[in-house]
Amino acid sequence: MPLNKRILTGDVISNREVAEGHFLMAVKLPFAFETPLPGQFIMLRIKGKSEPFLGRPLSVYAFQRRREKVICEVLYRVVGKGTQQFSLLKFGSTVEVLGPLGRSFTIFPSEKDVILIAGGMGIAPMTYVAGHYRGSKAGSKMKMICYTGARSMDDLVALERMEVLCKTKVSTDDGSRGYHGMVTDLFKNDFPTLNIKKTVIYACGPRPMLKALAAILEDQPVICEVSLEERMACGVGVCLGCVTAIKDDRGNKQYKRVCKEGPVFNIKDIMWD
Ligand SMILES: Cc1cc2nc3c(=O)[nH]c(=O)nc-3n(C[C@H](O)[C@H](O)[C@H](O)COP(=O)(O)OP(=O)(O)OC[C@H]3O[C@@H](n4cnc5c(N)ncnc54)[C@H](O)[C@@H]3O)c2cc1C
Numbered sequence: 001m002p003l004n005k006r007i008l009t010g011d012v013i014s015n016r017e018v019a020e021g022h023f024l025m026a027v028k029l030p031f032a033f034e035t036p037l038p039g040q041f042i043m044l045r046i047k048g049k050s051e052p053f054l055g056r057p058l059s060v061y062a063f064q065r066r067r068e069k070v071i072c073e074v075l076y077r078v079v080g081k082g083t084q085q086f087s088l089l090k091f092g093s094t095v096e097v098l099g100p101l102g103r104s105f106t107i108f109p110s111e112k113d114v115i116l117i118a119g120g121m122g123i124a125p126m127t128y129v130a131g132h133y134r135g136s137k138a139g140s141k142m143k144m145i146c147y148t149g150a151r152s153m154d155d156l157v158a159l160e161r162m163e164v165l166c167k168t169k170v171s172t173d174d175g176s177r178g179y180h181g182m183v184t185d186l187f188k189n190d191f192p193t194l195n196i197k198k199t200v201i202y203a204c205g206p207r208p209m210l211k212a213l214a215a216i217l218e219d220q221p222v223i224c225e226v227s228l229e230e231r232m233a234c235g236v237g238v239c240l241g242c243v244t245a246i247k248d249d250r251g252n253k254q255y256k257r258v259c260k261e262g263p264v265f266n267i268k269d270i271m272w273d
């Protein structure tokens, strides 16, 4: 458990609805807050609120460290009590932030083509990965494509920032924008055109989407890391509430904590059923 991680108090500096039920929140944090690596998350909680008592895990969407100012942005969809309460926060509201937490994506400094696959709110960590690559010397010239899917065009959020960072390809389940169907099918159509030995794939989204991606990549010699969004209670490896079945080196089943050994795993190690 990262006992060295402290819960830091932050001030909400903006929290705006970017699409119906979807919010972008920026939090000013003390300088001591570590710079998150792509794929890491925070546990966010409203200071002084006893209900819900537990923080909620949210991926880092953007992060800036300037002089004495640290700003962490999260992008979230309102799905229940915790996120509903986040949506009511205003400029100056106080929150508690634990993080950055979890295992990050592997970043490749060498010449690779980067494929990002985002389902729904999976766009949040994928944007931070894209921003990280684009901000690095090697990554500024990398070929990068983001496949992003949502139920309908109203659920396609934060595309503008991604479009600045890389080429994007869009799908919707109802066909209201882009490819009509699942984002994994859109990706599958392009898969034969990839130079897979030179490609690294990162993905985040609902479990069925990641499972479908695993089926496409089965037996393919391509690097693919995925971020799982299990339900979490403590976020720091103590409660065992987030365990998932992973294959060990011999292919045997073992349970790993998504908050601690994950949320990022090699797609080939995950046992889906
Ligand atoms: C590592 C990690 C990163 C995440 N990053 C983001 C992010 O960047 N943006 C974002 O919008 N969400 C993200 N999530 C999901 C987010 O944590 C949940 O939506 C949130 O905790 C729900 O809290 P709530 O109190 O609003 O809902 P609750 O009242 O706890 O639950 C309401 C409904 O949402 C479902 N739910 C709760 N947690 C999850 C979950 N983890 N995955 C799928 N369904 C869930 C419940 O089953 C229930 O149906 C992330 C989750 C993890 C584990």
Ligand code: FES
Residues within 6 Å of the ligand: 231, 232, 233, 234, 235, 236, 237, 238, 239, 240, 241, 242, 243, 257, 258, 259, 260
């Ligand atoms: S959420 Fe408690 S161990 Fe992962």
